[in-house]
Amino acid sequence: MTKIAVIGGGKIGEALISGLVNGGVSAKDVHVSNRRPERGRELTDEYGIIDFTDNRQAIDGVDVVFLCVKPKDTVAVLAELSDAIDNNAEDTTVISMAAGVPLKSLEDVVSAGTPVVRVMPNTPMLVGRGMCAVAGGRFVSDDQLDQVSELLDTVGDVVVVEENQMDAVTAMSGSSPAYLFLVAEAMIDGGVNLGLPRELASQLAVSTLTGAAHMMLEGDLGPSELRANVCSPGGTTIAAVRALEENGIRAAFYRATQVCAQRSAEIGRMSAGSASGSDEDED
Ligand SMILES: NC(=O)c1ccc[n+]([C@@H]2O[C@H](COP(=O)([O-])OP(=O)(O)OC[C@H]3O[C@@H](n4cnc5c(N)ncnc54)[C@H](OP(=O)(O)O)[C@@H]3O)[C@@H](O)[C@H]2O)c1
Structure with missing residues (x-):
């Protein structure tokens, strides 16, 4: 063992x-x-x-x-x-x-x-x-x-x-559970804003995130096709997707992953050659 x-x-x-x-x-x-x-x-x-x-x-x-x-x-x-x-x-x-x-x-x-x-x-x-x-x-x-x-x-x-992919990997998987918890939190607040009890809003949001993750993991379709399949012409979902895009959801993720990778590289430079490291915190 x-x-x-x-x-x-x-x-x-x-x-x-x-x-x-x-x-x-x-x-x-x-x-x-x-x-x-x-x-x-x-x-x-x-x-x-x-x-x-x-x-x-x-x-x-x-x-x-x-x-x-x-x-x-x-x-x-x-x-x-x-x-x-x-x-x-x-x-x-x-x-x-x-x-x-x-x-x-x-x-x-x-x-x-x-x-x-x-x-x-x-x-x-x-x-x-x-x-x-x-x-x-x-x-x-x-x-x-x-x-x-x-x-x-x-x-x-x-x-x-x-190793030269590690800063990007940190932005994509090491830190990204936090992005998804934030998305869940924002969805739950959206439901509460619509008048749902927080517990119900939470159940709906978390179950949906889990189900969507399983579809991406287990099915043959990628995220773009899966999203398109939910967006009926002139329907409710495309209206919501448009609102997310108008509010910069893609740009927010480009920016978040970029600053995360930059921060990882910065921590690497601080630790290089220093057995005592830096006093700054991270994560
Ligand atoms: N958190 C994440 O999601 C995440 C994701 C990817 C990578 N990481 C990496 O994982 C590492 C740990 O992060 P974390 O979030 O788990 O930090 P954390 O919760 O602060 O845990 C650090 C632990 O290290 C202990 N410790 C500190 N100095 C020590 C020493 N000299 N000897 C033995 N134990 C000592 C601390 O114990 P005391 O409380 O007793 O001081 C604490 O339990 C970091 O390097 C981070 O970059 C974290």
């Missing part, structure tokens, strides 16, 4: 742990490390995993280390773990979930030859429906990349990408 350490059991760390344990990974093979002991205890109570407050102890003897701390902390945390990684008998694969932080910044603080993988996950991992984009570093073998992909398969879909 692959032994796994998750450094940083916050939102993404928990989503990963939940997906792994519910996806069949033995809880006893999953370690988590946090600064706050109470957070580790919460995760142990919820998932039966083993918690630590010392990152170096947490990675002792593990095959895979997931770094799930904030980007500004990622390089420094890895630097502190470098010799403990070397002390492990087998090769330990390091997987960074941090937005923006380049493979080179990570590889620079561990011994040459340490396999490092960069992953852009998203929070639907919590319910086994995550999207993980994976880019392997210089010392990662095909077998190691396959092992990482297989592990992440238990928490959702996995694609292998080039």
Whole structure:
């Protein structure tokens, strides 16, 4: 069994742990490390995993280390773990979930030859429906990349990408659950504005978003055709679509994805060459 350490059991760390344990990974093979002991205890109570407050102890003897701390902390945390990684008998694969932080910044603080993988996950991992984009570093073998992909398969879909696509990937899948939650929220408020009780408006909006997602995933038609099929000539839906277009919905998404990718690149530049990172926050 692959032994796994998750450094940083916050939102993404928990989503990963939940997906792994519910996806069949033995809880006893999953370690988590946090600064706050109470957070580790919460995760142990919820998932039966083993918690630590010392990152170096947490990675002792593990095959895979997931770094799930904030980007500004990622390089420094890895630097502190470098010799403990070397002390492990087998090769330990390091997987960074941090937005923006380049493979080179990570590889620079561990011994040459340490396999490092960069992953852009998203929070639907919590319910086994995550999207993980994976880019392997210089010392990662095909077998190691396959092992990482297989592990992440238990928490959702996995694609292998080039590292230079990661900023765009962050805009498309890492951050985008938030765009869709915002769309759902706006639809619900629209329903409340029309006089529906909030609970009913919420049920209608969330069920419709889920159904539409299933149609795109499971059917043969793409989003343009599916939308056209709902728009009868002179009907209600085309009137609503026109209002959305007049209010700049497409432009808003072009702009949102662009600033998201730019922000990811900026975080990468801040982390490059700095083991202490920056004080700015992200996500
Ligand atoms: N949130 C998302 O949707 C999302 C999507 C894609 C990628 N990511 C990436 O995932 C990473 C984590 O993001 P997040 O949203 O999960 O952040 P978060 O909720 O703030 O979680 C970070 C966790 O790291 C712990 N931590 C901080 N410093 C630590 C240290 N030195 N040693 C051990 N644990 C430490 C924190 O514990 P304490 O509370 O005890 O300090 C906290 O539990 C980021 O790099 C982010 O770019 C996030």
